[in-house]
Amino acid sequence: MSEKPTIYKGLEGIYVYETAISYIDGFNSRLYYRGYRIEDLAEHGSYEETVYLLWYGRLPTRRELKDFKGNLRENMELPPPVIEVIKKIPKDTHPMEALRTVVSYLGNFDPGRFDMSLEGMFRKAIRLTAKFPTIIAAIARARQGKEIIDPDPRLGLAENFLYMLNGERPPELWARAMDVSNILYAEHGMNASAFATLVVGSTLSDYYSAIVAGIGALRGPLHGGANELAMRQFIEIGDPDKVEEWFEKARAAKRRIMGMGHRVYKSYDPRARIFKKYAKMFADSVGGDLKRYYEVAERLEEVALAKLAEKRIFTNVDYWSGIVYMGMGIPLDFYTPLFAMARVAGWSAHLFEYVAQNRLIRPRAYYVGELDKEYIPLEQRG
Numbered sequence: 001m002s003e004k005p006t007i008y009k010g011l012e013g014i015y016v017y018e019t020a021i022s023y024i025d026g027f028n029s030r031l032y033y034r035g036y037r038i039e040d041l042a043e044h045g046s047y048e049e050t051v052y053l054l055w056y057g058r059l060p061t062r063r064e065l066k067d068f069k070g071n072l073r074e075n076m077e078l079p080p081p082v083i084e085v086i087k088k089i090p091k092d093t094h095p096m097e098a099l100r101t102v103v104s105y106l107g108n109f110d111p112g113r114f115d116m117s118l119e120g121m122f123r124k125a126i127r128l129t130a131k132f133p134t135i136i137a138a139i140a141r142a143r144q145g146k147e148i149i150d151p152d153p154r155l156g157l158a159e160n161f162l163y164m165l166n167g168e169r170p171p172e173l174w175a176r177a178m179d180v181s182n183i184l185y186a187e188h189g190m191n192a193s194a195f196a197t198l199v200v201g202s203t204l205s206d207y208y209s210a211i212v213a214g215i216g217a218l219r220g221p222l223h224g225g226a227n228e229l230a231m232r233q234f235i236e237i238g239d240p241d242k243v244e245e246w247f248e249k250a251r252a253a254k255r256r257i258m259g260m261g262h263r264v265y266k267s268y269d270p271r272a273r274i275f276k277k278y279a280k281m282f283a284d285s286v287g288g289d290l291k292r293y294y295e296v297a298e299r300l301e302e303v304a305l306a307k308l309a310e311k312r313i314f315t316n317v318d319y320w321s322g323i324v325y326m327g328m329g330i331p332l333d334f335y336t337p338l339f340a341m342a343r344v345a346g347w348s349a350h351l352f353e354y355v356a357q358n359r360l361i362r363p364r365a366y367y368v369g370e371l372d373k374e375y376i377p378l379e380q381r382g
């Protein structure tokens, strides 16, 4: 057997290709999309503009953005058979599973689904980025036995999502918060779900299968599933005065604090800082339970950082987003789908970039089992 190679568990520290999409400076709380600081994009930009930036590598002109938005708008509706499938999904299905099912089914309606040329993938990326809000809102409404609402072509993706979810145009703060959420979650380099999409994309399978793989990877509690679980943890604690006791018990039980820690950030995640600002706005304006959960989260952050910062564990993007979503009345199990709704743009950007310089992703696993064992026929095995 060959000499034992170095094994990089979890592929930590391994670079799989060169990218110009986003850059994380994990020690200095910095995130850049195509060279632009996330703070600037969240302050001044829109999700549609961000998607354009991620895909084309530069900010659009006013005219280009208008055309791009128009293109997205034309692709927001779902084929009627897809709506029928959404209505048939069992009510106890987690919305991430429902999303995975629907995206997979939707692929069957795209005659160009096997076209992995840049142009072909681009067309599909427009379709899916435009349809994700429609799909997720439809899953939510169908589960409540409510009528499914068609997208309003006058509204952007974030506002449209809230409109289709609730049946009325959202207040300005909600629409802006959802747009900012989309910007913050749109892209984040070579994480588990981006890698999953590239593994599938690198076999030149098809775009829908690649995105379905991304959804599957994102769902896990160590990745996008953490935003739902962070909120559940605040609810479980319930009262700011119970934080210390809860934290000590959690540490003793080796429980992880959801929404803290990161493979790359060894400093405060800059996206969490922006979400925290919006979480505070919602806590102050909604009050009641939400305010109490905000206070729990604030106290837990203080206590946890005091103990965990020496291990370079800080707050990540999934810590505060739930407070914002709860402020808009979004059900807890839809928090990770909201992450997916934005991230489909980043997954697509990586597919465009990687497949253009494609090399099949095919790592190795070092074999430590036995060899040359004697095969005993079944009838002699007793």
Ligand SMILES: CC(C)(COP(=O)(O)OP(=O)(O)OC[C@H]1O[C@@H](n2cnc3c(N)ncnc32)[C@H](O)[C@@H]1OP(=O)(O)O)[C@@H](O)C(=O)NCCC(=O)NCCS
Pocket (backbone or CB within 6 Å): 221, 222, 223, 224, 226, 255, 256, 257, 258, 259, 260, 261, 262, 263, 264, 308, 311, 313, 316, 317, 318
């Ligand atoms: C994201 C995450 C998987 C990254 O982990 P990683 O790079 O694999 O780091 P490790 O699992 O090797 O953890 C290193 C140490 O920090 C601890 N740690 C990491 N995250 C922690 C957390 N959220 N709470 C408490 N301890 C944590 C580990 O227990 C480990 O301690 P040890 O060395 O004493 O065993 C991890 O931080 C985590 O599970 N976080 C909670 C889930 C979450 O918020 N995910 C969203 C990420 S955006």
